[in-house]
Amino acid sequence: MNRRGGDGTATGRARGDQDVVEATRGRLIVSCQAYPGETMRDPRTMAQVAAAAVAGGAAAIRAQGAEDIRQVVAAVDVPVIGLIKDGADGVFITPTLEHAIAVAAAGAHVVAVDGTRRPRPDGLTLAKTISGLRERTGGPGGRPGGPGLSAGVLVMADCGSLDDALAAADAGADLVGTTLAGYTGERPRTDGPDLELLEQVVASVGVAVIAEGRIHTPTQAAAALAAGAHAVCVGTAITHPTTITSWFVDALSGEA
Ligand SMILES: CC(=O)N[C@H](C=O)[C@@H](O)[C@H](O)[C@H](O)COP(=O)(O)O
Numbered sequence: 001m002n003r004r005g006g007d008g009t010a011t012g013r014a015r016g017d018q019d020v021v022e023a024t025r026g027r028l029i030v031s032c033q034a035y036p037g038e039t040m041r042d043p044r045t046m047a048q049v050a051a052a053a054v055a056g057g058a059a060a061i062r063a064q065g066a067e068d069i070r071q072v073v074a075a076v077d078v079p080v081i082g083l084i085k086d087g088a089d090g091v092f093i094t095p096t097l098e099h100a101i102a103v104a105a106a107g108a109h110v111v112a113v114d115g116t117r118r119p120r121p122d123g124l125t126l127a128k129t130i131s132g133l134r135e136r137t138g139g140p141g142g143r144p145g146g147p148g149l150s151a152g153v154l155v156m157a158d159c160g161s162l163d164d165a166l167a168a169a170d171a172g173a174d175l176v177g178t179t180l181a182g183y184t185g186e187r188p189r190t191d192g193p194d195l196e197l198l199e200q201v202v203a204s205v206g207v208a209v210i211a212e213g214r215i216h217t218p219t220q221a222a223a224a225l226a227a228g229a230h231a232v233c234v235g236t237a238i239t240h241p242t243t244i245t246s247w248f249v250d251a252l253s254g255e256a
Contacts, residue, residue: 020060020079020109020154021175021208024231027059028221029081029210031235032072038242043067047075049239054078062112062233069106081156081233082108086121093158093179096122097132104137104153115157115168115176116184127171130155134172156210160184162200169205176201177210177233192220195227202228 030053034041040049043065050061050072062081063072069082082103083094094100094113103111113129114120120129137153157168160180168176181197182189193215202209211224212233221232236243250256 021230023079024059024210025208026225027231028057029060029062029212029231029233030054030058030238031062031212031233032068032239033062033064033235034240040241043071047071051075053238059231060110062235063108066102066106069103069108073107079109080107081110081112082106083112083158091116091118091120095120097124097129098122100129100133100155101136104133108153110154110156110175112156112158112177112179114180115159115173116161116164116180117167118184125171126157126168126173130172158212159201161186162197162204165201165205165209169207173207175208175210175230176205177212179210179212179233181213183213190214192216193224195223198224198227198229 032046032050032053034046046063046068050063053061054076058078060079060081061072061076062083063069064083064085066084069080073080084099084103085092086095086099091114094103094111100111100113111133115126124132133153133155154174155172156175156177157173158177158179159165159168160183165176178194178198178201181187181194187194187197191214193211193213198209198211208230209228210231210233211229215221215224215232215234216237221234224232247256
């Protein structure tokens with residue numbers, strides 16, 4: 001196992017002044033999320049899962065929900081990408097400025113927001129959402145420290161297409177992710193990661209690109225990095241035992 005950071009020096013920790021983007025370069029981000037109604041949907045459980053992922057070498061954690069973010073931030077010494085899901089279709093990943101402010105207030109170092117070109121529930125554009133968040137939190141171009149908020153929070157735009165990614169970078173996102181490829185109707189839902197889109201985005205946008213979505217094997221993760229991803233984010237294949245179990249069950253029943 002490529003365990004890093006046992007002495008606390010090589011984990012890419014980014015608390016304080018360290019640069020989150022640099023801390024994740026070429027590294028693995030682990031998304032720790034449980035879904036409504038699941039037994040593991042408990043912030044304490046997610047914080048333990050996050051700590052286990054960091055022990056295995058994760059350079060950052062992605063966490064959903066204000067309390068999960070708070071407890072994960074307390075449990076690990078690596079950057080936390082936070083989001084709040086509201087609903088399950090349409091624009092549901094940190095859909096409004098108020099959600100984004102709540103993610104920052106929970107202590108996330110990076111706020112992940114829907115980065116698509118679809119109308120947002122609060123009527124704001126992505127650019128207004130990002131500038132509104134920066135006015136409250138600081139970060140590139142913003143003033144430091146809104147009330148109760150940490151300064152310098154970054155924004156990750158979760159995109160579903162090349163046009164999304166281009167628009168999100170124009171809107172001021174610090175990072176773009178392929179998170180929503182296959183979920184917005186603009187790209188096919190490939191079995192594994194949408195490497196074709198990843199390559200297009202890497203070639204076209206001037207900000208760091210996180211490969212995320214349906215990366216299910218270490219080989220696929222390495223391929224995403226080889227395709228030019230700044231970092232690779234894996235969720236289900238590491239932190240969702242129900243799905244992982246079903247892969248094995250299906251294989252045994254000949255359905256895989
Ligand atoms: C589309 C959507 O809602 N994606 C969510 C975004 O936070 C999560 O449910 C995913 O688990 C995450 O993106 C990681 O992807 P995967 O679990 O495929 O490795």
